[in-house]
Amino acid sequence: MNLYDVIIVGGGPIGIACGLEAKKKGLKYLIIEKGPIVNSLYNYPVNMQFFSSSEKLEIDNIPFISKEAKPRRNEALEYYRRIVTSNKLKLHLFETVNSIDKNEKEFTLNTSKNTYKATNIIIATGFYDLPNTMDVEGENLPKVSHYYNDPHFYAGQKLAVIGASNSSVDAALECYRKGAEVTLIVRGEEIGQRVKYWVRPDIINRIKEGSINVFYNTTVKEITDKNVIVNTKNGIKTIENDFVLALTGYKPNFKFLEHVGVQFSKDDKKIPVYNDETMETNVKGVYLAGVICGGLETHKWFIENSRIHAKMIVDDIVQ
Structure with a gap:
């Protein structure tokens, strides 16, 4: 040898x-x-x-x-x-x-x-x-992915993107522009400060105008075939959902x-x-x-x- x-x-x-x-x-x-x-x-x-x-x-x-x-x-x-x-x-x-x-x-x-x-x-x-897992019920469903590839896949679908980093923001913006109904779920109180400086204003403006939904100070409680159940500062919310991108690092x-x-x-x-x-x-x-x-x-x-x-x-x- x-x-x-x-x-x-x-x-x-x-x-x-x-x-x-x-x-x-x-x-x-x-x-x-x-x-x-x-x-x-x-x-x-x-x-x-x-x-x-x-x-x-x-x-x-x-x-x-x-x-x-x-x-x-x-x-x-x-x-x-x-x-x-x-x-x-x-x-x-x-x-x-x-x-x-x-x-x-x-x-x-x-x-x-x-x-x-x-x-x-x-x-x-x-x-x-x-990937960092969330360790919640439903995370292993086929509709959930920790990796994002092509926005075309999510066109016309209700998509939840979990995270506020570069990967999450890129996915949210791209999928929104290909016709997905995007909800961003963010554990903190704002979009991450390390997000690319030319992208961060874009996501903030899309949120402000209502093109992309967002839940700040929110964590995922459970994922089902048709919903994502989250813990928000105002209590538990149920979000109608087709796919989840859990881009949690x-x-x-x-x-x-x-x-x-x-x-x-x-x-x-x-x-x-x-x-x-x-x-x-x-x-x-x-x-x-x-x-x-x-x-x-x-x-x-x-x-x-x-x-x-x-x-x-x-x-x-x-x-």
């Missing part, structure tokens, strides 16, 4: 950046991704536009040219795919890492297709695969990290323990890269400020 210098778990933008850096330094490396290239970005809504400008999404100083200052999902897919193919990165797709075990000298990775050995591991798996796969032996902060943020200068965790030879470093603070790390992780990690491995 071949022994790799480093195996990178996750083929998103930061995992690709790590692969580029490992290749430049002459390391024997492999990227393993459970879905297609940049799987998380592939599963973003079809019309999604980034908050960051294109140059801030660039990796390894490879220019990212987009039609607008802030690129869209399809442009990002093209950009990162071309980087992988033109650089002939060693990337195994549609292969899930099930476990990582360590002995004194090396790690053994068991995947859905094979077994590998490596002296170092980089975990760059992001957080988009595990996402979280890293903590169980996977725990199995590897990675420790976490003792507060409720569950931030993994790692060295700020090398990105190495408390487990020698295991490094973290990208948004997974933020634990439950999923707004802390993103592509533009975690691109530097690749060089930090690989420099530490080769020293």
Whole structure:
């Protein structure tokens, strides 16, 4: 069995950046991704536009040219795919890492297709695969989804969108403009302050004019086949409903990290323990890269400020 210098778990933008850096330094490396290239970005809504400008999404100083200052999902897919193919990165797709075990000298990775050995591991798996659930009755009904894709699907339907973040606001506006009857259910007292600055006035104005219904200071009590029952500051309300988009955020796969032996902060943020200068965790030879470093603070790390992780990690491995 071949022994790799480093195996990178996750083929998103930061995992690709790590692969580029490992290749430049002459390391024997492999990227393993459970879905297609940049799987998380592939599963973003079809019309999604980034908050960051294109140059801030660039990796390894490879220019990212987009039609607008802030690129869209399809442009990002093209950009990162071309980087992988033109650089002939060693990337195994549609292969899930099930476990990582360590002995004194090396790690053994068991995947859905094979077994590998490596002296170092980089975990760059992001957080988009595990939604935060509401844990209410009816959440598992077929009408409920924690992911949003295409607004056309909801045309002519009574749609409840739960949340007040960028994803929720984008979904509410797009579906309203495709003919859905949209009700926005917000736990707080206003639309989130982190919503894209050019979008936030749009949703506020659509709410003010009555085009989109909203319930502030409200949580979901129960979901049925035909209704959504909510707790509001004025008591329990029943909303007639066909579909629910529960866009309540996402979280890293903590169980996977725990199995590897990675420790976490003792507060409720569950931030993994790692060295700020090398990105190495408390487990020698295991490094973290990208948004997974933020634990439950999923707004802390993103592509533009975690691109530097690749060089930090690989420099530490080769020293």
